[in-house]
Amino acid sequence: MKSNCQNLIQELAHLEIITDPGQVAKLSLDYYHFSPILEAQLQDKRADLVIRPQNSQEVIDIAKTCVKYQIPLTVRGAGTGNYGQCVPLQGGVILDTTKLTKIISIEPGTARVEAGVKMAFFDKQARAIGWELRMAPSTYRTATIGGFIGGGSVGMGSINYGQLKDRGNLQAVQLVTLEAEPKIIELRGDEVEKVNHAYGTNGIITELEIALAPCYPWAEFIVTFADFITAAKFGQALSDSDGIVKKMVSVHSWPIPAYFTALKDYLPTGKAAVLLIVSDSDRVALESLIKEYNGELTYYKTPEETQKGNSILEFTWNHTTLHARSFNPKITYLQAFYFNLATVEKLYNYFGEEIMMHLEFLKFQGKVIPAGLPLLEFTTETRLNEIIAIYEQQGAAIANPHTYIMEDGGSRQINPLQLEFKQLVDPYGLNNPGKMRAWVEARG
């Protein structure tokens, strides 16, 4: 081990420090391997050690010591990111937040939590007063709230509340800086954009205030259709049905349902499937809509049953890719915004069997649109880029999941706010180095 890391271990001996190489290797990686391109680039990256702070003071001690010895520091929540967001490119310390688990307050509409609180655990407490998270990824059971802010973007609930970056969803953030004398900074309102989805490159988030949604008696449904386009039209019609309260509409073309082995009794061969989370109080209205589109309801889980066991959420969003890859590890994915069904249909017809269509409906600028994670068998990077180009020519937008560089994945734009904030809170560039292109370019 490098001598500066040994010095750090001595100075922080009172903290939980992991140096066992097997454990460090495990805690250095995330789900980057969904991308064959990232797999080749990241599989050997390792931290030197992992530290698990129990409170903000310990976070400050870690930050201060990393700055003193100029050691890179990468924050990790549950490590479920897909783009190597928390993979330490230059070694150093992983700061694991999973012991920062205090729920500080839950009030109607808002809550304050420590960064390592797990999302499903949080919701159990919030539901006791009739509220829940506005949105959550399909990794809801394991992901941390801080990790979702740092590396996530959408999920169950986005059909009502849009993307995480939409104003109001994240209300305030408290973070620790990586300065010689670390400070605690609180950002509120529009200021939170400085760190929202910043891959932990500009400060260590210790606490967050998040907006909540009213909780309904959620039930789960699977509806099947003879063909994908009818399933997609049904998905859009349900998304636009203002009188039916829902929080997830997830559409899958055949053969994707064949990958969902635990649900095989409800997924007839050759049919498209729509997985739904809808308020049980709107079941009759939902059944009328299903009839109108000639769908067949094959699965229903009551709100009481929904509170127990696994949710169909774990077959949607990027869990769809997970199930497909367990059948065929060559399968990879893209992240697409289609904006309308005409674009979905064009691309579905254009690519035929090369792309397996998987849609998720979400709110975008006040309208519910089809987005999704289309699946494909990886052949070459050139073909992958051609597919991205064709998607974009046809009017879809792609958030490329095959890069660990923050700006190259989603917006493809440098965010001057986040760069400026990094210069302030991480002047030595120690925080998750190599992930923010703007910083790398600014420093030459």
Ligand code: FAD
């Ligand atoms: P991590 O992976 O540990 O961290 C993510 C990023 O945030 C890293 O850059 C890390 O450095 C940073 N970070 C973590 N904690 C902090 C902190 N306290 N301060 C500063 N930075 C921090 N994403 C979605 O948006 N929607 C989905 O539906 C979805 N489904 C998924 C399904 C599967 C099967 C998988 C593997 C991934 C999925 N993801 C999805 C991606 C990922 O699960 C989510 O982004 C998740 O919210 C990440 O949480 P985490 O605690 O695992 O964060």
